[in-house]
Amino acid sequence: MANHTLEGSRCEAIPRQSVSQRALIGAVEGTLADFLASQIAALDAVDPALGGFARTARDLVMAGGKRLRPTFAYWGWRGVVGPTEPVESVLPAFGALELMHTFALVHDDLMDESDTRRGRPTAHRIFASQHGEHFGGSAAILVGDLCLVWADQLLSRTRLPAATLLEVRDRYDRMRVEAIAGQYLDVLGESDPASWSVERALTVARHKTASYTIQWPLSFGAALAGGDRRLDEAFRVYGTTIGEAFQLRDDMLGVYGDPAVTGKPAADDLRTGKPTTLLMLARRMSTDAQLAAFADGDIARRAQIIAETGAPRRIEEMIRVRVDEGLAALSEAPIHPDARAALIDLATAATQRPA
Template sequence: MPTGHTAERVAVDAVSNDGRESAGLYLDRIRRDVDTALARFMDEQLSESVDESLPPLAEVVSRFVTGGKRLRPMFCVCGWAAAGGDVATPAAFRVGAALELFHAFALIHDDVMDASYYRRGKPTVHRMLAMRNDVPNDGTSADRFGENAAILAGDVCLVWSDMLLHDSGVSPQRLSDSRRLINTMRTEIVAGQYLDIDTSENDNEAELSRAWRVVRYKTAAYTVTRPLQIGAALAGGDESLLRACDAYGCPLGEAFQLRDDLLGVFGRPSVTGKSALDDLRDGKRTVLVALARQRATPAQNEVLRSLHGDPELDEAGADRVREIFQETGARSAVEEMIVTRRELALDALEQAPVTEQARRALRELADSAAHREF
């Protein structure tokens, strides 16, 4: 075994073999190395805090970030590798971990806004904070404390994300060159969230166009394109590579979100880790829903209007809504869209000026968007 063969080196060695299996290993290794970087950073925040008040927040955040699929870090490290960046250095994984902390910021605030109870099969951060022992146990004020503390937990995740990014080991010049892209991602997610909470009424046409915009900002750009581009830019990728990231990332990111929307309604809770009622009760305005509305008969639209977004919706009502998604052909249309988009992404990937190890990993990530059940 050569010297310098550290834990971080292993990820790159795994792909020096050929074929799907070693590429699969590759993604697993990215995930593991990102987890390690993230855990190490959170331990530092727990032990070197500016004030003794922060550890309670750091603890909750630490527990929260142990979950998650690590999609954004994986795309980010792939972008880094695509630009020929050395994935044997810890910097790639630290940058990936920084994106995961950014994601924690977005999710924590999102859950406060949606008043969600569960995330990743566990209580949401605001609920964990509300249940803290030393909070007066009189319902409302504990809930309020939980929400307020979660706003702060989200805020500090955004700050920590920036700290980790800055301390990643990437040169100041590279970080500076990539900061516009990073801030664009940060702005886009806020725009997507705002679109999501804005409840002003639209006609069916506008509703579909808005649903697509949410997909674009909240997922396509945020989950795939931007992490890829940020990884690529931090490793010195040029404009043509950044465009290729978009050509692959945009359709693939859409495919991911469309899959997510289907899973939110038709997925098995034991697999997805969340109730298949939540999206329907929240009245989440997805492309699936907008398509169903457009295609529905007046009678079906009447049912959708009364059941979709009903916070008390039961399983029978949910089944009625699911039937309409089927009967209108909205579900199969979305399934087709996923297939088409995955193919578009794969075609773009074949043309892309990326390293072969990155191409292999990105191919596998594209497959998971079409087939995933989680």
């Protein structure tokens, strides 16, 4: 069990109180690093090729990112237990969420045929450079699967009563099912965009992103603390609304984001034809002439036409409304003040981000 944060090669003790975002991320990454080192050693002993495979998986897990899921889980937990409870016993559970996230990213990148993630080659591109495209796709699927198994293993190391872990596991499983359901709808939408709608795009956002980025991590964290049913509705509303706003911001970044900041190719959603809420709104708000120009235009022209329809302004308003609703749900929730303040800050950070 890790009891340190990582800053390069330097280790520090975890404060036995509410920790800063930087210290929390360091503590989670320290837990992951210790766990992954033992897993790599076990596979290395079987065959050196397996050790290399596991190291690639580790590098994908440790390649940075916002670590939003463990962060929201931490504040869901802290909102129940208060500011002084030691965090060490639940660090494996927080790390498990990051392993699950890597599973989702690796498979999502393969489905989207993305070349980069966090400014680095995606898993299937890494493996394709070794033995070709077919091998790259196959190995990426296996890396994702391995991360999901590792998530289960790490979660099982959480030092809590069995009854508490059963409730935690129930929420964890529901989170996974909703994420996979949302991903399927996302793939379906790309395959049949003509039948898609704004409402269906929001359903995808609610399941693929909101539930497994914010809503269920918060609920998962509260369950780690033994739960407080009075928080369930507040966390559900906050998680759904802020999660949807998070995805709406992602839709905007997928068209107008700076690749140097986002770490992903420019206008990836326009290239793949992903029927996001932004694109569906633009289609609904377009004139016949704009629709015709969009069909014939290149990527830059399509982005310009979307802006001309007014859809980006509508998306910004949708984000604002959802953030307001989410924060209102927190205002009367029986959580500790430091957790409420942190969740307010996170709502802004998650929905007004440049990447």
